[in-house]
Amino acid sequence: VFAGVHFMAETAKILSPEKKVLLPDVKAGCSLADSCPSHLFRKFKEKYPDHLVITYVNCTAELKAMSDIVCTSTNAVQIVESLPKDQKIIFGPDRNLGAWVAKKTGRELVLWNGACMVHEIFSREKITKLKERHPHAKFIAHPECEETVLQMADYIGSTTGLLKYTMNSDAQEFIVATESGIIHQMERANPTKTFIPAPPNNNCACNDCPYMKRNTLEKLYLCLKNGYPEVTVPQEIIVQARKPIERMLEISASLGL
Numbered sequence: 001v002f003a004g005v006h007f008m009a010e011t012a013k014i015l016s017p018e019k020k021v022l023l024p025d026v027k028a029g030c031s032l033a034d035s036c037p038s039h040l041f042r043k044f045k046e047k048y049p050d051h052l053v054i055t056y057v058n059c060t061a062e063l064k065a066m067s068d069i070v071c072t073s074t075n076a077v078q079i080v081e082s083l084p085k086d087q088k089i090i091f092g093p094d095r096n097l098g099a100w101v102a103k104k105t106g107r108e109l110v111l112w113n114g115a116c117m118v119h120e121i122f123s124r125e126k127i128t129k130l131k132e133r134h135p136h137a138k139f140i141a142h143p144e145c146e147e148t149v150l151q152m153a154d155y156i157g158s159t160t161g162l163l164k165y166t167m168n169s170d171a172q173e174f175i176v177a178t179e180s181g182i183i184h185q186m187e188r189a190n191p192t193k194t195f196i197p198a199p200p201n202n203n204c205a206c207n208d209c210p211y212m213k214r215n216t217l218e219k220l221y222l223c224l225k226n227g228y229p230e231v232t233v234p235q236e237i238i239v240q241a242r243k244p245i246e247r248m249l250e251i252s253a254s255l256g257l
Contacts, residue, residue, distance in 0.1 A: 001223055002231070003215045005030045009231040010061040014241045017233075024219035026229045028211045030058060032144075035114035036093030038062035044090075048110055051088040054079060055244070058116070059093050061233045065240035070248045073097060073143055073158035075257050077104045082251050096120075100143040100150060118209050119144035122177050123201035127152060130175055130199060137173035137196065140165060145177050149198075153177070166190055180207045 001022045002009040007030055009023040041063055045053060055067040056076070064070055071079045080089065080101055091098035092112030096119065102109045122145055131139060131152070140162050141153040150156055155165045159182050166174055166186050176183055177198035186195050197207050223229070233241070 001220065003220055004028070005033075005209075005211050006231070007033045007058060007060055010233055011057065011064075011245070013231055013233045014061060014064070014238050014245065017235075017238050020227075021231045022223050022227065023229055023231050024216070024223040025214040026231070028214040030211055031117035031209075032056075032058045032094055032114055033060050033063075036060075036063060036112055038066065041092060041112065042066060044092075044112060048088065048090055051090045051110060052083065053090045053092075055092050056094050056097055061237050061241050063093065064244055065237050067241075067244040068247065069251070070244045072248075074160055075248070075252055076101045076143075078255055078257060079248065079251055080105045080107055080109070082255060094144055096146055096150075097143045099147060100156065116144045118179050118207055119177075120146060121200040121207070122146070122149050122198050124148045124152065126199040126201065127175065127177070130196065134173050134175065134196065136171065137175050137194075138165075138169060138171040139175045139198075140177065141198070142178035149177055162186075163189060166193065166195070178207075179209045179212065181209070181212060 002012055003024055005028045006023060009021050013021045036059060038060060045066060053067045054069045054071055055063055057070050057072050069079060076097060089109050091109040093114035095111045095113050096115055098109050098111040119142060138154040139152055140155045141150055143156050157165060159178060162178060163185055167189050173194045175196045175198055180197050183195045183197060200207055
């Protein structure tokens with residue numbers, strides 16, 4: 001049972017096709033994955049026939065099947081750096097993560113214009129005011145955030161990286177710019193420290209992913225009890241999508257990641 005969103009359950013099915021993969025709510029999608037329809041990405045890819053395609057794992061199985069390498073926010077920089085400097089690269093679907101990777105590596109990447117609705121909504125102005133009220137707080141951000149927000153960060157990293165940073169830092173307060181669910185893990189790992197969600201640019205609870213929050217205890221119970229909904233992926237997609245994931249794992253292993 002994958003208590004997450006659809007692309008995560010699809011990835012589990014791709015890696016373990018012989019196993020039954022369940023998702024408590026099949027409508028638990030992803031705004032980032034939805035921002036890159038496979039038929040449009042295929043046309044986009046055709047414009048750059050000499051480019052290698054790297055896709056962020058937060059995408060559909062169909063998109064992975066069109067890719068050469070899959071990456072995560074943890075290993076994206078190292079994956080790009082492992083490739084020859086003259087290798088032309090398409091990066092999708094997240095333009096913010098891609099721009100951050102391009103900046104970190106000094107490489108020119110052709111970016112698909114996709115984004116996560118949660119990470120797009122943070123307000124630089126409100127974060128500035130919040131930092132003024134908490135002058136000793138460290139501001140940490142996920143690379144899916146926009147560049148104007150990342151420029152303010154004391155640390156930028158994946159959710160795993162953010163969590164580790166809070167555990168290793170001497171700071172006692174943190175302003176966190178990513179999906180709010182990670183704050184629960186941070187509080188459990190650091191019970192004496194304070195974590196403040198970065199404010200969105202309006203009054204909604206937009207740093208909560210509405211898709212992830214579709215997974216409830218009741219739905220999880222019913223999923224376990226009834227053995228459905230089941231996530232399926234066509235066999236031909238599994239075969240093609242598995243290749244770029246395996247290449248990512250091979251590169252990561254060779255780099256000791």
